[in-house]
Amino acid sequence: MKARNIILAVIIACFASSCNKTPQVQLVIMETDIGNDVDDALAMDLLYKYQEEGRINLLMVGVNKDGTGSAEYLDILNTWYGYPDIPIGVVRNGAQAGPENLHFAKKVTLMKNEAGEPLFARSHPDYDNYMDAHILYRKVLAQQPDHSVTIASVGFSTNLVRLLNTPADEYSKLTGKELVAKKVKLLVTMAGNFENPDMHEYNVAVDIPAAKTIFEQWPTPVVTSPWEVGNAILYPGSSIENDFNWAKEGHPVAEGYKAYMEMPYDRQTWDPTAVLYAVEGGDRFTVSPAGNITVTDEGSTLFTPDENGTRRYLSVTPEQADSIKAYFIERITRIPVHQAK
Ligand SMILES: [Ca+2]
Numbered sequence: 653m654k655a656r657n658i659i660l661a662v663i664i665a666c667f668a669s670s671c672n673k674t675p676q677v678q679l680v681i682m683e684t685d686i687g688n689d690v691d692d693a694l695a696m697d698l699l700y701k702y703q704e705e706g707r708i709n710l711l712m713v714g715v716n717k718d719g720t721g722s723a724e725y726l727d728i729l730n731t732w733y734g735y736p737d738i739p740i741g742v743v744r745n746g747a748q749a750g751p752e753n754l755h756f757a758k759k760v761t762l763m764k765n766e767a768g769e770p771l772f773a774r775s776h777p778d779y780d781n782y783m784d785a786h787i788l789y790r791k792v793l794a795q796q797p798d799h800s801v802t803i804a805s806v807g808f809s810t811n812l813v814r815l816l817n818t819p820a821d822e823y824s825k826l827t828g829k830e831l832v833a834k835k836v837k838l839l840v841t842m843a844g845n846f847e848n849p850d851m852h853e854y855n856v857a858v859d860i861p862a863a864k865t866i867f868e869q870w871p872t873p874v875v876t877s878p879w880e881v882g883n884a885i886l887y888p889g890s891s892i893e894n895d896f897n898w899a900k901e902g903h904p905v906a907e908g909y910k911a912y913m914e915m916p917y918d919r920q921t922w923d924p925t926a927v928l929y930a931v932e933g934g935d936r937f938t939v940s941p942a943g944n945i946t947v948t949d950e951g952s953t954l955f956t957p958d959e960n961g962t963r964r965y966l967s968v969t970p971e972q973a974d975s976i977k978a979y980f981i982e983r984i985t986r987i988p989v990h991q992a993k
Pocket of ligand 1: 684685686688689691763806809923
């Protein structure tokens with residue numbers, strides 16, 4: 653083939669395979685009540701794996717569980733996975749204000765090695781001085797392109813409502829609601845139950861007024877992965893026992909899993925399903941038509957189809973559940989790049 657023809661062939665091949673497109677790095681924010689249930693930790697693992705693959709830029713993590721244990725555990729995770737400077741914002745006087753219980757994340761922060769030193773390294777151990785999450789959102793969002801950020805919210809909606817209610821400040825002239833409308837593309841929540849209206853799903857029930865505000869007033873599209881989705885996909889305790897032996901000095905997610913309940917147990921993957929949708933979209937799920945979601949005073953979530961609505965919820969067939977479960981195991985058991993060095 654003559655040189656000119658080779659160049660032509662390459663150009664044609666490029667068009668055919670879209671090789672001229674650079675893969676888009678998604679801008680993602682995680683909002684978590686990590687410490688209450690271990691699925692938040694599995695969800696964080698998924699996010700770090702997407703980050704190391706160059707598929708996302710995790711801009712910040714907001715914590716909506718009171719106390720410093722959650723932030724300290726997230727600092728451990730950020731450090732262990734090789735991203736020590738992902739900023740963490742916290743809640744003060746949130747929905748679970750009061751003395752902090754000895755939750756699984758707190759237990760991991762207290763773990764020691766054989767020499768009696770902390771088992772896991774920290775990077776920013778000034779947890780009492782972490783920024784309020786709803787203000788950190790303003791700082792971070794103000795720097796992003798318009799309509800570019802996806803938020804995955806897998807705990808209570810306290811910080812997100814506080815963000816909506818913020819006034820203009822040093823970071824942006826916009827109100828919180830205006831800033832969200834301008835910068836955020838999509839909010840994905842783990843919340844609600846659309847199979848059983850009598851069930852008051854935990855993330856909704858702990859802060860019902862906040863959940864009401866989010867589903868009824870949040871100014872971007874919202875997709876929620878409800879209780880029944882994560883309930884259909886159980887992460888196997890046998891994987892925690894068998895698939896992490898490569899982590900000779902401890903794995904902060906596997907240690908958290910073992911500290912959460914008596915082993916072995918299989919656990920629902922509520923929060924990982926929300927993260928999966930936030931990053932990869934709906935291909936692995938069944939997505940409802942557009943509609944509206946309301947939250948009752950008791951904490952039930954009700955869906956009304958409406959072609960002009962901006963709310964949707966996920967469901968899974970048994971086949972989809974099996975496929976997502978295998979996908980989660982494959983990704984979560986993978987050695988992070990930072991640990992393989
Ligand atoms: Ca959670």
